[in-house]
Structure formats: C-alpha cells, structure tokens
Amino acid sequence: MCGWESPDEIAQCVVVAKYWLDTIRPWIEFGLSLAGVGTLIAFGIFVWLFKNCRRDIDHLQTKADELREITRQSIEAKDEAETKARLLERNLAFAIESRAPADEHLRGCRDEITSLSRKVALVRTASQGDAAEFWSTSPGLRMDDYVRRLGDSIPVCLFANQKGGVGKTTLSANLAACYAARGERVLAIDLDYQGSLTSLMLAQSRQRPTEFPSAVDLLHRDELPELWSGSAIVEGKAHHKLDYVSCWYSFEKLERNMEYSWVLADSKDDIRYRLARAILSEHVQNTYERVIIDAPPRMTAGFLNGLCASNYLFVPTVVDHVSAIAVGTFAKQVRRLQPINPILKLAGIVGTMTSVDYLPTAAAPAADSAETNVRNAMNSNENFFIRDAVMRRTQKVAYSTEEGIAYLQEPQTRPMFEALADEVARRAPLKGR
Structure with a gap:
C-alpha cells in the first residue's frame, strides 16, 4: 500500500508513480507534440492577425491623414469664406451708401437724355415753317x-x-x-x-x-x-x-x-x-x-x-x-x-x-x-x-x-x-x- 510512513510504503508509492508515469508518458509526448504544431499554427495565426492589423492600422492612418487634410482644407475654406463674407458685407454697405449718388447720377443721365431729345425735337420743329413760326414761341424769362x-x-x-x-x-x-x-x-x-x-x-x-x-x-x-x-x-x-x-x-x-x-x-x-x-x-x-x-x-x-x-x-x-x-x-x-x-x-x-x-x-x-x-x-x-x-x-x-x-x-x-x-x-x- 502506498504511504509515507514506512520505506515499503514509500517504495510502493514510487512504484505506483512510475507505473502511472509510464502509462501517461505516451499521452504526454503526444500532447507535447500536439502543442508544438499548435504553437506553429498559433504563431502563424498571430502573424496573419498582426499583418492584418498592421494593414488596417496603415489604412486607418492614411484615412486619418486624409481626414486631417480635409479638415485643414475645410478650415482654410471656412476662413476664406468668412473673409469673402466680410468683404461682401463691406461692399454691400458701400453699395448701399453709394446708391443715392448713383441714383442721382442715373436721374441726371435720364434728364440729360430727355433734354437732348427735346432739343433735337426743337431743332426739327425750327427747321420747319417760316421765320415767324420760329420766333413765335410764348415769352420766357424777361424783365419784370x-x-x-x-x-x-x-x-x-x-x-x-x-x-x-x-x-x-x-x-x-x-x-x-x-x-x-x-x-x-x-x-x-x-x-x-x-x-x-x-x-x-x-x-x-x-x-x-x-x-x-x-x-x-x-x-x-x-x-x-x-x-x-x-x-x-x-x-x-x-x-x-x-x-x-x-x-x-x-x-x-x-x-x-x-x-x-x-x-x-x-x-x-x-x-x-x-x-x-x-x-x-x-x-x-x-x-x-x-x-x-x-x-x-x-x-x-x-x-x-x-x-x-x-x-x-x-x-x-x-x-x-x-x-x-x-x-x-x-x-x-x-x-x-x-x-x-x-x-x-x-x-x-x-x-x-x-x-x-x-x-x-x-x-x-x-x-x-x-x-x-x-x-x-x-x-x-x-x-x-x-x-x-x-x-x-x-x-x-x-x-x-x-x-x-x-x-x-x-x-x-x-x-x-x-x-x-x-x-x-x-x-x-x-x-x-
């Protein structure tokens, strides 16, 4: 009987242990052999996963760089748009301020065109008829x-x-x-x-x-x-x-x-x-x-x-x-x-x-x-x-x-x-x- 009280028992325990070791050694060896193949497979899987992760990381990095460039361009476009908006506001304000003189100038041009048209009509009328008709217009500005x-x-x-x-x-x-x-x-x-x-x-x-x-x-x-x-x-x-x-x-x-x-x-x-x-x-x-x-x-x-x-x-x-x-x-x-x-x-x-x-x-x-x-x-x-x-x-x-x-x-x-x-x-x- 296996025990730790006497040498025989101890010897018996050694025999039992040796028996069991001999029994399970093939299985251990088989397991270890299996463990080596798994390691290789696991390592291969790990390498594949690493490469995929690396590729994904590179892809994400590229995307991030692209997003950062787009963000920079957007900021620049926003700044340019704001600058143009401020310029347009100033131009609009100037246009509003200048509208009255422009309208006045336009009215002056229209009045001048009307005056020239009237003068052309007068010249045409004056070229018709005789001298009495030419001079017979009603009195204008004269002495009081x-x-x-x-x-x-x-x-x-x-x-x-x-x-x-x-x-x-x-x-x-x-x-x-x-x-x-x-x-x-x-x-x-x-x-x-x-x-x-x-x-x-x-x-x-x-x-x-x-x-x-x-x-x-x-x-x-x-x-x-x-x-x-x-x-x-x-x-x-x-x-x-x-x-x-x-x-x-x-x-x-x-x-x-x-x-x-x-x-x-x-x-x-x-x-x-x-x-x-x-x-x-x-x-x-x-x-x-x-x-x-x-x-x-x-x-x-x-x-x-x-x-x-x-x-x-x-x-x-x-x-x-x-x-x-x-x-x-x-x-x-x-x-x-x-x-x-x-x-x-x-x-x-x-x-x-x-x-x-x-x-x-x-x-x-x-x-x-x-x-x-x-x-x-x-x-x-x-x-x-x-x-x-x-x-x-x-x-x-x-x-x-x-x-x-x-x-x-x-x-x-x-x-x-x-x-x-x-x-x-x-x-x-x-x-x-």
Missing part, C-alpha cells in the same frame, strides 16, 4: 412788368421791312436827324451788321474808319453791363441832340449764337428781350424823347430784339405791286408775332423811292394793294399807308450818304423829311402828348 413799362415808354419806332433796298436806313437816319434838329433828344440804334446807319452817322461826324466797334453787341449779352450806356452810346457826334449805337459785322456772329441758344433752349433768359432791357432802362427813358431803330432786312435775333423793344412799327416800301405783296407778307408775320409784344402797333407804311415828292397817281393801285394786304393781315380797317408824304429818290439823298445825313447836309431835302417826320410823329406821339 415788361408790358406795362413798354406801354408807358417814350416812342420807340422800329423801321423794318423784310425786303431789302427800300431806303429803310436812309429814312431812319434822316428822321432821327430831323427830330434832333427840332430839339428832341433822339437815340438811333443800328441793328443791321452791315452798319449802314452807323456809316451815315460816322460820315456826318467826318469819321471814316475802316473798322469800328459794334457797340450794339453790349446790349445783347447774357447780362447787361452795369455801365453799358457809357460804352455803347456815341453822344453828339452827328448832331448835339442825336446819339447812336453802332453795329458792325461782329454782331452777325452774336446773332447766330443767340439763335442757336434759342433753338436749343440753352439760355437762362429769353434772348428776344435783351435790347428791351436797355431801352426800358431809366437812363434811356429819362435821357431821350424818342428812339429810332433801324432793323435788318432779315428776321434774325437782332430783328426780334428790335421788335420786342419797340412800341411803334413803320414799314418803308417801294410803291410797286411786288413790294405791296411783300408788305402784306411781312404784316402777316408781324401779326403772328404780336403775342410776344402785345404793345407793338403797326403805325404806318411809308412810300419810298418815288419819282416825285408825293404819291404818284400811277402808284396809287400799288399803295391800295399794300393797304389792303396789311388790313387783311392785321384784321383792321385803319389807314396804314401814309399818302401825304413820301421819300423821293433824288441825287441829293443818294450822294449825301457819302457825306453824311441828307437832312443835315442838303437843305433842299428837308421839306420832304419834315413832312414825313410830322406824319410819323402824329402816329407815334411823344410821351405825354
């Missing part, structure tokens, strides 16, 4: 109380005819000299850039300059100079009671500029009333008793200024049928222009260039025709034609223009001009008579 002041004015007599060569300048100069010789203080104004009236005044004062200033230009400027009278009016050279305002070729350019301003509506004032500023001034009204204006044979800006500054109109004409028709046409134009000067009165038709000192019987039909034409044009039954006085064509009148004014140079011509002056004074009386 114009109608009353012109109605209360001294006689301002406009001698005008759209037909040239009728002796208009000769008649104007001689009547002015006649009234001055009678003691009236007279102002003569030349509105024809050819300077015919001015040439007569210069010849009368023994002046023969090749060029002379066009003082009438001063009276048609945008602003009337404060001391215009001292610069524009030539005093007492032709006669101590006769002063005049000269005109020369520079006035043609000024007239053209005024007409362009009129067509394009570029002038601040109404250019047709510029001469009236001077004639209705206290200086002229208190210094002179009569004003005589020699108009050009063209319906220019100067002519319209003469028309708007006058309260009496006289039409010199040759007494023939062709001229009678021209007078009627001119009267129709004057009638159409009446709204811009309701005070102007067509006071008379003066026969000129006759062969005798009275209206010849042969010329009576032409005078009757002119009378009828003017009556029809003015819708009036007044006697317009001055039949008791005419301006006869004589050598003394023709040649005296080289020496000066016939009335002052040739006593023989005075009765003719005296008769005309009486008739004109009757139709255009001095103020207060």
Whole structure:
C-alpha cells in the first residue's frame, strides 16, 4: 500500500508513480507534440492577425491623414469664406451708401437724355415753317412788368421791312436827324451788321474808319453791363441832340449764337428781350424823347430784339405791286408775332423811292394793294399807308450818304423829311402828348 510512513510504503508509492508515469508518458509526448504544431499554427495565426492589423492600422492612418487634410482644407475654406463674407458685407454697405449718388447720377443721365431729345425735337420743329413760326414761341424769362413799362415808354419806332433796298436806313437816319434838329433828344440804334446807319452817322461826324466797334453787341449779352450806356452810346457826334449805337459785322456772329441758344433752349433768359432791357432802362427813358431803330432786312435775333423793344412799327416800301405783296407778307408775320409784344402797333407804311415828292397817281393801285394786304393781315380797317408824304429818290439823298445825313447836309431835302417826320410823329406821339 502506498504511504509515507514506512520505506515499503514509500517504495510502493514510487512504484505506483512510475507505473502511472509510464502509462501517461505516451499521452504526454503526444500532447507535447500536439502543442508544438499548435504553437506553429498559433504563431502563424498571430502573424496573419498582426499583418492584418498592421494593414488596417496603415489604412486607418492614411484615412486619418486624409481626414486631417480635409479638415485643414475645410478650415482654410471656412476662413476664406468668412473673409469673402466680410468683404461682401463691406461692399454691400458701400453699395448701399453709394446708391443715392448713383441714383442721382442715373436721374441726371435720364434728364440729360430727355433734354437732348427735346432739343433735337426743337431743332426739327425750327427747321420747319417760316421765320415767324420760329420766333413765335410764348415769352420766357424777361424783365419784370415788361408790358406795362413798354406801354408807358417814350416812342420807340422800329423801321423794318423784310425786303431789302427800300431806303429803310436812309429814312431812319434822316428822321432821327430831323427830330434832333427840332430839339428832341433822339437815340438811333443800328441793328443791321452791315452798319449802314452807323456809316451815315460816322460820315456826318467826318469819321471814316475802316473798322469800328459794334457797340450794339453790349446790349445783347447774357447780362447787361452795369455801365453799358457809357460804352455803347456815341453822344453828339452827328448832331448835339442825336446819339447812336453802332453795329458792325461782329454782331452777325452774336446773332447766330443767340439763335442757336434759342433753338436749343440753352439760355437762362429769353434772348428776344435783351435790347428791351436797355431801352426800358431809366437812363434811356429819362435821357431821350424818342428812339429810332433801324432793323435788318432779315428776321434774325437782332430783328426780334428790335421788335420786342419797340412800341411803334413803320414799314418803308417801294410803291410797286411786288413790294405791296411783300408788305402784306411781312404784316402777316408781324401779326403772328404780336403775342410776344402785345404793345407793338403797326403805325404806318411809308412810300419810298418815288419819282416825285408825293404819291404818284400811277402808284396809287400799288399803295391800295399794300393797304389792303396789311388790313387783311392785321384784321383792321385803319389807314396804314401814309399818302401825304413820301421819300423821293433824288441825287441829293443818294450822294449825301457819302457825306453824311441828307437832312443835315442838303437843305433842299428837308421839306420832304419834315413832312414825313410830322406824319410819323402824329402816329407815334411823344410821351405825354
């Protein structure tokens, strides 16, 4: 029996143990052999698992790097987006602040386009119709109380005819000299850039300059100079009671500029009333008793200024049928222009260039025709034609223009001009008579 109390028992235990060791040794050896193969398999599995884990780790690392790059790019994109957003906010704020000036500029552009369109329309309209239609637009900006002041004015007599060569300048100069010789203080104004009236005044004062200033230009400027009278009016050279305002070729350019301003509506004032500023001034009204204006044979800006500054109109004409028709046409134009000067009165038709000192019987039909034409044009039954006085064509009148004014140079011509002056004074009386 196996035990630890005696040597036999101990020996028996050794025998038993040896038996069991011998019995299980094959199994242990088999197990150990199995354990070696398992180890190899386990190691192989471990290596496979390690490689897979390593590959997964590398893959995850790559993904992590990619995610970190994407994150970096996202942060940069976010920063850039925020920067652009701030820039857009500033631009939007600037745009909002700039909108008012931009809108104002846009409105200004639209207004300018509208203005240009209107001016083109005006130019087209102005190119149609006749001169009276061109100038007949309703009054614009003119001096205060114009109608009353012109109605209360001294006689301002406009001698005008759209037909040239009728002796208009000769008649104007001689009547002015006649009234001055009678003691009236007279102002003569030349509105024809050819300077015919001015040439007569210069010849009368023994002046023969090749060029002379066009003082009438001063009276048609945008602003009337404060001391215009001292610069524009030539005093007492032709006669101590006769002063005049000269005109020369520079006035043609000024007239053209005024007409362009009129067509394009570029002038601040109404250019047709510029001469009236001077004639209705206290200086002229208190210094002179009569004003005589020699108009050009063209319906220019100067002519319209003469028309708007006058309260009496006289039409010199040759007494023939062709001229009678021209007078009627001119009267129709004057009638159409009446709204811009309701005070102007067509006071008379003066026969000129006759062969005798009275209206010849042969010329009576032409005078009757002119009378009828003017009556029809003015819708009036007044006697317009001055039949008791005419301006006869004589050598003394023709040649005296080289020496000066016939009335002052040739006593023989005075009765003719005296008769005309009486008739004109009757139709255009001095103020207060």
